[in-house]
Amino acid sequence: MPLALITPNLKPLKPLMFKPKVAFYWCASCGGCEETVVDLAEDILGVVEKVDIVLWPVAMDFKYKDVEAMPDKSILATLLNGAIRSTEQEEMARLLRRKSQYMIAYGACAHLGGIPGLANQFTREHILKFNYEDGPAMANEKKTRPQLVTEENGRTPRLPALTNVVRSLDQVVEVDYYVPGCPPTPKITRAAVTALLENRLPPKGSVIAPDIALCDECPRKATKPANISFREFKRPHQALMDPQKCFLAQGVVCMGPSTLSGCEAACISGGMPCTGCFGPTSRVRDQGLKIMSSLCSNLEPKDEQGISAVLQGIPDPIGTFYRYGLARSLLRRKVNLPTD
Amino acid sequence: MSDSTNKTPDGKWTPRIVAFFCNWCTYTAADLAGVSRMKYASNIRVIRLMCSGRVDPQFVVDAFAKGADGVLIGGCHPNDCHYVEGNYKCLRRYQMLKRMIADMGIEPDRLRLEWISAAEGEKVRRVVNEMVETVKQLGPLNIPCKFEEWDKEMEALAGHVAHSQSAAGAACPDHAKPQTAQTAHV
Ligand code: SF4
Ligand code: SF4
Ligand code: FES
Numbered sequence: 351m352p353l354a355l356i357t358p359n360l361k362p363l364k365p366l367m368f369k370p371k372v373a374f375y376w377c378a379s380c381g382g383c384e385e386t387v388v389d390l391a392e393d394i395l396g397v398v399e400k401v402d403i404v405l406w407p408v409a410m411d412f413k414y415k416d417v418e419a420m421p422d423k424s425i426l427a428t429l430l431n432g433a434i435r436s437t438e439q440e441e442m443a444r445l446l447r448r449k450s451q452y453m454i455a456y457g458a459c460a461h462l463g464g465i466p467g468l469a470n471q472f473t474r475e476h477i478l479k480f481n482y483e484d485g486p487a488m489a490n491e492k493k494t495r496p497q498l499v500t501e502e503n504g505r506t507p508r509l510p511a512l513t514n515v516v517r518s519l520d521q522v523v524e525v526d527y528y529v530p531g532c533p534p535t536p537k538i539t540r541a542a543v544t545a546l547l548e549n550r551l552p553p554k555g556s557v558i559a560p561d562i563a564l565c566d567e568c569p570r571k572a573t574k575p576a577n578i579s580f581r582e583f584k585r586p587h588q589a590l591m592d593p594q595k596c597f598l599a600q601g602v603v604c605m606g607p608s609t610l611s612g613c614e615a616a617c618i619s620g621g622m623p624c625t626g627c628f629g630p631t632s633r634v635r636d637q638g639l640k641i642m643s644s645l646c647s648n649l650e651p652k653d654e655q656g657i658s659a660v661l662q663g664i665p666d667p668i669g670t671f672y673r674y675g676l677a678r679s680l681l682r683r684k685v686n687l688p689t690d
Numbered sequence: 691m692s693d694s695t696n697k698t699p700d701g702k703w704t705p706r707i708v709a710f711f712c713n714w715c716t717y718t719a720a721d722l723a724g725v726s727r728m729k730y731a732s733n734i735r736v737i738r739l740m741c742s743g744r745v746d747p748q749f750v751v752d753a754f755a756k757g758a759d760g761v762l763i764g765g766c767h768p769n770d771c772h773y774v775e776g777n778y779k780c781l782r783r784y785q786m787l788k789r790m791i792a793d794m795g796i797e798p799d800r801l802r803l804e805w806i807s808a809a810e811g812e813k814v815r816r817v818v819n820e821m822v823e824t825v826k827q828l829g830p831l832n833i834p835c836k837f838e839e840w841d842k843e844m845e846a847l848a849g850h851v852a853h854s855q856s857a858a859g860a861a862c863p864d865h866a867k868p869q870t871a872q873t874a875h876v
């Protein structure tokens with residue numbers, strides 16, 4: 351990605367005298383973001399050589415106590431992936447924020463809430479009941495659920511509590527930079543880490559990706575219609591797709607027009623439309639509403655019934671337009687759900 | 691929200707409704723209603739836009755998120771839009787937006803779209819009054835209060851963290867020195 355785009359006119363500072371300390375941490379995430387760090391392949395060795403990793407639970411054995419004992423702001427940067435949805439995650443986010451100069455939201459879940467953010471359509475009770483009682487793969491006749499505190503052989507192990515609301519990292523602590531993607535690509539990760547180590551950081555609060563829509567770098571851009579009027583919406587499995595033609599021209603929802611570029615159109619190159627994991631461009635406040643506005647205004651019918659028939663082709667607008675962005679949307683969570 | 695703007699003088703709740711009216715038809719009609727001294731409920735805060743096609747769904751949801759109990763959109767009748775297609779764009783977005791707010795727990799009746807021409811001052815009066823009645827039946831929406839309620843769980847934990855971190859200064863001696871990639875086994 352064109353790093354020059356995000357680092358205007360900044361001269362690199364003197365090489366750092368000491369190895370800066372870096373922490374990696376994971377919260378409500380699938381592990382894919384950790385994979386990307388490893389996917390840096392040989393590059394990871396270069397990074398490891400230049401930094402002291404002080405916390406990386408997925409790969410190395412450190413204790414939280416080690417971090418607690420460190421002086422405040424002694425970590426150069428924490429790259430935190432995953433949404434925040436348990437008391438432990440929240441506690442760690444606060445601790446790492448205090449110990450770090452830069453807090454970096456790494457990946458769509460930390461950036462926008464991500465896939466875990468879709469749980470904001472349900473109550474905590476609903477989620478626990480489904481996962482421990484009603485789920486099709488559940489055999490739990492006694493309806494046992496994890497207990498926050500238990501007694502066992504004189505020990506009292508404690509478990510973190512699920513919060514009612516899934517949050518993006520910046521809804522919990524101050525965030526300095528965002529590395530977008532589900533997961534971020536190695537290229538974008540390398541750009542972020544290099545910017546950090548060479549002290550060529552863009553303005554605080556930036557998303558480390560070119561602030562222009564994905565269509566710009568899409569190989570199918572040439573076939574994107576200037577004027578479009580949808581007669582129907584299809585989902586990718588419902589029709590044989592032309593592998594060269596813009597998805598919108600084939601009546602398939604593609605989030606490209608309202609999604610940040612930087613992934614080099616990974617999904618489109620793999621034959622699938624963009625689902626929006628890089629998040630919106632900086633002019634957009636609510637990713638889902640913006641793409642909905644753009645797609646739905648361009649239907650062919652002009653009458654209520656005709657419009658409604660075309661819109662039936664999008665059976666789950668929340669899951670489609672807010673695939674990654676629900677927790678960070680204007681409403682954040684289904685508003686009539688109770689908290690318990 | 692409990693500020694005075696959505697309370698009657700006797701302290702009862704009364705709906706707060708944000709209206710997005712297009713400059714060429716509905717806003718002019720609202721003006722006409724005013725000039726003709728028609729009385730309609732004072733619950734409405736009108737925002738004038740050039741066209742109903744300018745009503746970004748983000749505006750509507752932001753109004754709800756900031757405390758509106760209802761949102762009314764007014765535009766020119768089909769075929770009458772000053773910009774030809776704006777009202778059709780509005781109608782299509784509106785139909786999807788209704789589904790989306792319903793999925794997000796907001797009663798779809800809190801959002802209404804009406805075509806009102808510049809001559810229909812009377813229709814402004816009727817639609818506004820009906821809208822106020824509908825929203826009164828639905829009761830307060832109060833999303834800002836919900837945000838506060840949701841974030842209480844964070845305040846509680848913030849207090850706990852501050853407490854335990856001040857106690858954690860005394861980590862066990864083995865752990866007092868931070869480990870690094872060099873000293874920890876990988
Ligand atoms: S809409 Fe999708 S397929 Fe079409 S140009 Fe944009 S990113 Fe590519
Ligand atoms: S095409 Fe879209 S969903 Fe796929 S990686 Fe790029 S931004 Fe993410
Ligand atoms: S100008 Fe009135 S709806 Fe477009």
